[in-house]
Amino acid sequence: MSETTIVAVDLAYKGYNDLGIAILSVAGNNIDVEVVKPQHIDLTGPPSASDLAIRLKQLCNERESRVLILDGPQAWKAAGNGLEHCRLCERLLNTPAKTGLPYYVKPRSYEPFVRFSIEVFSELQKRDIRLLQGENDYPADKEVLALESFPLAAWKTLKINPLPAKSRSNAHDITDRLRILKCLYPPHIPHMLI
Numbered sequence: 051m052s053e054t055t056i057v058a059v060d061l062a063y064k065g066y067n068d069l070g071i072a073i074l075s076v077a078g079n080n081i082d083v084e085v086v087k088p089q090h091i092d093l094t095g096p097p098s099a100s101d102l103a104i105r106l107k108q109l110c111n112e113r114e115s116r117v118l119i120l121d122g123p124q125a126w127k128a129a130g131n132g133l134e135h136c137r138l139c140e141r142l143l144n145t146p147a148k149t150g151l152p153y154y155v156k157p158r159s160y161e162p163f164v165r166f167s168i169e170v171f172s173e174l175q176k177r178d179i180r181l182l183q184g185e186n187d188y189p190a191d192k193e194v195l196a197l198e199s200f201p202l203a204a205w206k207t208l209k210i211n212p213l214p215a216k217s218r219s220n221a222h223d224i225t226d227r228l229r230i231l232k233c234l235y236p237p238h239i240p241h242m243l244i
Contacts, residue, residue, distance in 0.1 A: 063166035103173030122167025
C-alpha cells in the first residue's frame with residue numbers, strides 16, 4: 051500500500067507562532083500526524099509571504115509531499131465570475147469572509163489575512179508550486195500541488211460540529227472533535243499532542 055504525504059497549514063498573518071503546520075501521512079485508512087513548529091523550519095521574526103513559501107516548499111521536498119493545503123484564499127475574485135462581491139467557492143461554502151476584486155474584502159477585518167494568504171499562494175507559484183486547477187488535477191512526478199481549504203466546510207461535510215476559533219477553543223473542544231475523528235479515521239497522533 052502506498053503512502054501519501056500531505057503538508058497542511060493553518061495560516062496566520064500576525065506571527066509565525068500562530069501558524070499551524072501538520073504533516074499527514076496517509077496509508078489506506080491510517081493517518082499519522084506530525085506537528086511541525088514554525089521555529090523548527092526557521093520561521094522566526096515578522097511573517098513574510100516569501101519566507102513562508104520558501105520554507106513550505108523545502109518542507110514539501112524534504113517530506114516528499116506532493117500536496118500542500120493552506121486554509122486561506124488563493125486568489126482575488128475573477129472580474130467576470132457573475133458574482134458581485136465574492137468568489138464562487140465562497141458563495142457555495144457560505145464562508146464568513148468574501149474575497150472580491152483585488153484588495154476588496156468583506157468584512158473589512160479579514161483583509162490583512164486574505165491579502166497575506168493570496169501573497170503566500172503567489173510566492174508558492176513563483177517557486178514552481180502549481181495551484182489546483184480542478185477536481186481531476188493530480189501532481190506530476192516530483193511536482194507539488196497547492197490548494198486552498200476551508201476547514202468549516204470539511205467539518206460540515208463530516209457532519210461534525212466545527213471547532214470554535216483558535217482563540218476560543220479549549221481542551222474539551224479539541225479532545226471531543228479528536229475522539230469523533232478517531233472513530234471515522236483512526237489516526238496515529240502522538241500522545242504529546244493530545
